[in-house]
Amino acid sequence: AQKITQTQPGMFVQEKEAVTLDCTYDTSDPSYGLFWYKQPSSGEMIFLIYQGSYDQQNATEGRYSLNFQKARKSANLVISASQLGDSAMYFCGGGSNYKLTFGKGTLLTVNP
């Protein structure tokens, strides 16, 4: 089973600046995936980015990038050029065969 740790209950960032949300994982599985989701106050889970354990390069999706450091077992999400609409809960999830364990989440607030 995978354990996911998000140590930042809340983060603040100024609009147009970059922010990094931390995520560490612990697993004994040789093959696994790491995901980031955004959950606005409306409650839906919006997929942002995925990193497979065997992927050689860090994943990027538009303003989102994943800083994957396998030796440190970290998969931090970097949001560049923050927008007011980025204010939401962010969950890191990981697991094998897509059975995901999620961290406790980070509440990101973007200030104008």
Added chain:
Amino acid sequence: SAVISQKPSRDICQRGTSLTIQCQVDSQVTMMFWYRQQPGQSLTLIATANQGSEATYESGFVIDKFPISRPNLTFSTLTVSNMSPEDSSIYLCSARTGTANSPLHFGNGTRLTVT
């Protein structure tokens, strides 16, 4: 990407009753899962919905309390049985297609309140 529709989107139920939540995907998917998100908490996996066979439950969840059906590759139901106020949560269906690197997508969730 797969579009996942859940209904009802929300409901208020009395303790002791049961509620069945439906999850419909607009394409055939290989894997479907049910998650629970208690108020102010993260998501916890309830079970994997297996097509044509019994669901696989995670530790702490049992079939008598959360019976799940998956009659085909696009549809699944989760029933919350004999509800108590502690069952008040958001219940989310998720699914993944079989294509390489396809992500796990979620439905909009069912917000359940038990009084």
